[in-house]
Amino acid sequence: MAETHAEDILPDISDRDQDTVASKPKPPANTSEHDVVIVGGSLAGCATAILLGRAGARVALLEKSPDADAFKRICSHYIQSSAIGTLERLGLLEPMMQAGAVRSRVRLWTRAGWVEPPRVSIVPSGVNLRRSRLDPLIRELAASTAGVELMLGYSAQELLREDGRVCGVQAHGQGGETIQLHARLVVGADGRGSRMAKLAGVTRKTAPHGRIAYGGYYEGPQPQGAPASTLWIMDPDMVAAFPTDSGYTFYAAMPTKDRLPEFRSDPQAALERFVAGVPDAPPIAKSRLLQPVQGKVDMTNVLHRPIADGFALVGDAAGALDPLWGVGCGFALQSAEWLADSVAPALSGAEPLEDGLKRYRRHHARGLGGHTRTILDYATGRKMNMGERMLFSAASYDERTGRVFEAFGSRNIGPVRMLAQGVPLAMLATARRSISRRSRSRSGTTAVAA
Ligand SMILES: Cc1cc2nc3c(=O)[nH]c(=O)nc-3n(C[C@H](O)[C@H](O)[C@H](O)COP(=O)(O)OP(=O)(O)OC[C@H]3O[C@@H](n4cnc5c(N)ncnc54)[C@H](O)[C@@H]3O)c2cc1C
Structure with missing residues (x-):
């Protein structure tokens, strides 16, 4: 299948705030030695850096945005309960709650009726915090972790190799300078469309995605069931309401691609019409849109082999899946934890790095394989079987x-x-x-x- 790149539309801004000008970071010496170089300072990259730094590794964490407060703009940020243990271990759950995060279960509407959260649950609640708050929090935690050097404004361009094995990264700074960072392990945490995966030449698979996603933050009365998040599986379309911090609600619609013209011509009107049209509709008509509605049209599922010689991928770089089921942030955090735990013994000299990388690949496949297959199967835009x-x-x-x-x-x-x-x-x-x-x-x- 041909390679497809994600296209963000309406408004025409990238996931990262390109306009923000932060104080220029100090340029480091143009070559340096670390145990690990991580490319991408978002959820997966920061989580990996924190855990490896705590395990005693010297970590360089490269983030192309110069702004410590940059955040991913297209994300409804419902973090699944599977990642709560990782958030606790990182020491991030408490600061998230202080920043206004909402602990939230999921209620679902399908044609068969409502599936309410069970009265007695066997799993913890998920958590919801806007990325504008979450991303700076985790980046700050990474920057303050002993052993982690956060390098803002550095964009990784090339992988360095020795006898075919990845042994570092070449990056460009904001001022046009080129630096080389050498390390035993390079981690690609650079998200969907990972350049690092491409440069490493790892196997890549894609699977079609048949829906579009549009959403926006609203201020107004809380939807019924709040703080629970609600999904309406209209089959094949989907609508969601995510109560989040500050009393805001993120409303989203994921219809099949044939609805694109109406969303393109007036995204706000189309979103509000869609949300207001579901059974037991939430109060979007009585709410006020806070920022322009954002949309994403191409969400082709992309999977990469998560390891190569001296190299690993975490988060979306390893697997960017259909966002309909809200798994990306949780999987980014969990894969970071699995990688850090798998390679920590090797980085302290207890075993060859290859053993740790193989352990990570097995853990990644075991942890996400079954979920990935079921998610890909419904991502085409088909109706439920x-x-x-x-x-x-x-x-x-x-x-x-x-x-x-x-x-x-x-x-x-x-x-x-x-x-x-x-x-x-x-x-x-x-x-x-x-x-x-x-x-x-x-x-x-x-x-x-x-
Ligand atoms: C419409 C939509 C809705 C979603 N809703 C949810 C949801 O409700 N729940 C959920 O869990 N997930 C959701 N997701 C998925 C979620 O946003 C991602 O899975 C998650 O952000 C992945 O985190 P990451 O750290 O792997 O990558 P990203 O957050 O994409 O971060 C990649 C980082 O790498 C940096 N970078 C890239 N290239 C370079 C380079 N060359 N050099 C240096 N830095 C670089 C980028 O600037 C960025 O900071 C949604 C996604 C979409 C598209």
């Missing part, structure tokens, strides 16, 4: 299935474990219920609600 409809239906009325389903949807367990927890039996019961309803309705004995 019979099995999926039965699953949602079973979760909507059976408390136990609802609990297991929440553990899966919040990415705490994979699809195999979910199915092993007796969920197929509940799905079977759903099928029986629906068949007996239908036959009762045909024989005219009962009026059947839709």
Whole structure:
């Protein structure tokens, strides 16, 4: 499949604030030695740097934006509960809560009815904080970690190699200077469309994405169920409401691509029409848009082999998946943790680096493989199949299935474990219920609600 690059549209700004001019960082000597060079100072890069710095490594963390407060602009930032342990370990959850973060479960509407968060949950709540607050927080934590040198305004351009093995990075500074950083391990945390992955020549796979995403922050009455986040799976379209800090709500629509013309011609009107049209609609009509609605049109799923000789990828650089299920931030943090834990022994000299990298690749595949397959399968923009409809239906009325389903949807367990927890039996019961309803309705004995 041809390579496709993500295109941000309306308004025409990039993910990073290009205009912000920060005080110029001090140029370092034009070559230096570290244990690890990390390219990309967002969630995945900062988390990797913090954990490796704490493990005793000397880390250079390169971020092309010169602004310590830069943040990813196109993101609805619902962080799944699977990443709560990582946030706690980083020491970030508490500062996030102080910055106004909202702990939030998910309620879902499908044609089978509402799937409310279970009364007794077996997983922690997810968390929601605007990226304009989250990104500076984690970058500040990285910069203050012993052993981590945050280098703002440096854009990595080339990988350095020795006998074919990656051994460093060449980067350009804001003033046009070129620096070379040598290290035993180079980490690409440079997001979707990773240049580092391309330069490393790792295997790349893409899978189609059939939807567009538009969203904006609104101030106004809270949606029903807040602080829970709500998803309306209109099948194949999707609408979401994410209550977040400061009492704001991020409303998003992810319709299939054939709806692009109406969103392009008036994004705000199209978003508000879409959100207001769902069952039990949230109060978007009584709310005020805070900033222009943002959209993303191309969200082709991109997967890279996460390791090469002297090299690893974390976060979106390793796998940029359909944002419909809100997994990217959590997976960025979790993959960072898996990499740091896997290579720390090698960096302290206890084993060859190759062993640590292989361990990371196995952990990455085990942790995300099942989720990735199910996410790619629905990303095409197709409608739900019979099995999926039965699953949602079973979760909507059976408390136990609802609990297991929440553990899966919040990415705490994979699809195999979910199915092993007796969920197929509940799905079977759903099928029986629906068949007996239908036959009762045909024989005219009962009026059947839709
Ligand atoms: C529409 C949309 C909605 C989303 N909603 C959610 C959601 O609700 N929940 C969720 O969990 N995820 C969501 N995501 C996904 C989430 O935004 C990403 O998965 C997450 O930001 C990935 O983090 P990262 O650190 O891997 O990459 P990024 O956050 O993309 O960071 C990459 C960093 O690398 C830097 N960089 C790039 N190239 C270079 C270079 N050459 N040199 C130096 N620095 C470089 C960039 O400036 C940037 O700081 C959404 C995505 C989209 C598109």
